[in-house]
Amino acid sequence: INGIDDNCNGLIDETNNFHFRTRGNGNWRDTASWEYLYAGIWRNAARIPNNEDSSILIKQYTSVTLNTAENLPKLTIEQYGELRLEGVGDVILLAPGNTNRGSISMNSTGGLRPKTNGHTQALFNYGALNWNSGPMYTGVFNYGTFNVRTSAGKNLYAPIYNYATLNCYQTSITAGSPSATIINTGQNALGTISAFRIIGPAGRSAIRNENGASLSIGGNTYVDRIENSSRIIGSGKLTANSLNNTGIVYLPWGRIRGEFFHSIFAVNSVSAPTGIFELQVALSNDGTDMYTSEQNIDLSKIKLNINQIEPGIGRADTIIKSYSGVVSGEFNAAQVPSGFSLRKGSNFVVIENSTTLNAAAITQKPQPIENPFIPTIQRRSQTFRIQGLQAPAHAVLITDITGRHVFSARGYGNNISLNKLSPGIHFYRVTTREGKVYTGKIMITD
Numbered sequence: 001i002n003g004i005d006d007n008c009n010g011l012i013d014e015t016n017n018f019h020f021r022t023r024g025n026g027n028w029r030d031t032a033s034w035e036y037l038y039a040g041i042w043r044n045a046a047r048i049p050n051n052e053d054s055s056i057l058i059k060q061y062t063s064v065t066l067n068t069a070e071n072l073p074k075l076t077i078e079q080y081g082e083l084r085l086e087g088v089g090d091v092i093l094l095a096p097g098n099t100n101r102g103s104i105s106m107n108s109t110g111g112l113r114p115k116t117n118g119h120t121q122a123l124f125n126y127g128a129l130n131w132n133s134g135p136m137y138t139g140v141f142n143y144g145t146f147n148v149r150t151s152a153g154k155n156l157y158a159p160i161y162n163y164a165t166l167n168c169y170q171t172s173i174t175a176g177s178p179s180a181t182i183i184n185t186g187q188n189a190l191g192t193i194s195a196f197r198i199i200g201p202a203g204r205s206a207i208r209n210e211n212g213a214s215l216s217i218g219g220n221t222y223v224d225r226i227e228n229s230s231r232i233i234g235s236g237k238l239t240a241n242s243l244n245n246t247g248i249v250y251l252p253w254g255r256i257r258g259e260f261f262h263s264i265f266a267v268n269s270v271s272a273p274t275g276i277f278e279l280q281v282a283l284s285n286d287g288t289d290m291y292t293s294e295q296n297i298d299l300s301k302i303k304l305n306i307n308q309i310e311p312g313i314g315r316a317d318t319i320i321k322s323y324s325g326v327v328s329g330e331f332n333a334a335q336v337p338s339g340f341s342l343r344k345g346s347n348f349v350v351i352e353n354s355t356t357l358n359a360a361a362i363t364q365k366p367q368p369i370e371n372p373f374i375p376t377i378q379r380r381s382q383t384f385r386i387q388g389l390q391a392p393a394h395a396v397l398i399t400d401i402t403g404r405h406v407f408s409a410r411g412y413g414n415n416i417s418l419n420k421l422s423p424g425i426h427f428y429r430v431t432t433r434e435g436k437v438y439t440g441k442i443m444i445t446d
Contacts (some may be wrong), residue, residue: 017073020172021057022081028066047396049073051094058083069110077102085110085134093121093138096137100144105130111155113137122264135176142166148173148196156180156198164268170219170424185228187212195219195424206429209247220445228275237443238267245275268292273320274301296325299349303333306340306351320349336412363384374428377443380418386430397429418444 021036026033034045049056051071058064058081067087074095077083081102085091090110098121111134114121122139125146133152140146140160148168157176163186175198184191184207190215198205206225209215209232216233226241232249272295297320321329327347336342336351343350375385384396398407398421406421421444430438
């Protein structure tokens with residue numbers, strides 16, 4: 001270092017550490033995107049930032065696209081600033097304290113990764129982090145909004161700590177290391193996973209829900225291991241090898257556009273259930289309000305609170321079942337509404353109307369009624385099923401989980417094909433010829 005512009009490029013001792021910031025919108029490799037601080041003055045850059053510099057600032061109202069592999073010193077993104085990873089864009093973080101208050105969109109086959117140099121190069125997100133593709137090697141501490149979405153491949157090699165809003169929707173993650181864990185933690189944390197899969201060796205991929213956090217599960221979701229010491233809100237189907245529940249699993253009634261829909265929550269766990277389960281049951285004989293396991297189930301490890309029952313054409317509903325084992329013991333505690341009771345068999349527990357005294361009565365074919373019964377799980381290969389109507393429906397409307405209309409018909413009976421709908425949670429509105437309106441939520445499967 002000699003204090004001279006050796007190669008006449010406008011930079012004095014360019015191997016020195018400089019602070020860089022964006023000048024405007026542009027590509028990372030375009031020098032016109034950058035300016036640097038020298039002698040207290042911001043000057044137009046003649047080169048792009050490199051691994052010998054001190055810091056990089058993406059200013060508010062500027063957007064930079066990175067589609068190459070780059071080593072970054074300490075990175076800061078201001079509110080309304082944006083970094084986009086496209087193509088083979090790959091970011092290697094060299095320093096600790098990387099902060100995003102604007103937006104990062106990961107759309108590349110590259111990803112975020114730390115440099116092995118003795119530092120902990122995590123990303124602290126206070127803005128929006130959109131993980132759409134590519135690997136995540138860097139630990140993330142999320143205090144803003146973290147969206148994990150699209151069907152593109154994603155590999156996780158580091159923990160994600162969510163203290164605010166985490167949305168995982170219609171996507172999957174492959175766990176690449178034992179530390180690939182999602183930790184939903186704190187009173188302000190709300191994690192929502194819907195039609196989501198974490199794929200990895202048994203016992204490795206996990207979600208921890210703790211310290212007053214809420215985890216909402218929808219769609220058809222698979223996670224190898226869930227550890228819940230807080231509160232899980234269910235409205236879908238969860239398959240897990242292990243669900244270690246020392247908190248509460250709660251099934252609320254949802255409200256869509258001012259109308260109520262009972263939850264559909266079916267948990268299938270290889271391990272036996274434990275903890276507190278708060279259910280709002282629909283007596284439908286369809287087995288949708290069910291916790292199933294491949295193991296023996298000891299009821300003494302379960303506290304059951306059924307705080308509301310929706311009348312239906314069914315007389316009973318299975319709420320706990322062991323496919324390969326037996327059900328034994330008595331509930332640690334059980335709260336059941338007046339007029340209903342629990343009945344335990346060798347491998348199941350049902351809740352039933354207290355006037356139903358034996359299994360034969362449960363399986364009797366119901367008599368025709370005025371109100372329709374619409375099964376809460378329906379296959380695309382079948383027709384839309386409505387039971388109990390005295391005459392065909394006048395109109396049927398089906399919307400997806402976002403409220404978008406995906407099917408409507410007038411003058412149809414019970415022969416409405418579902419084969420053009422996507423699997424997942426949908427909502428229906430059935431209008432009879434007499435003008436009565438019935439609404440509800442259904443899970444459509446393959």
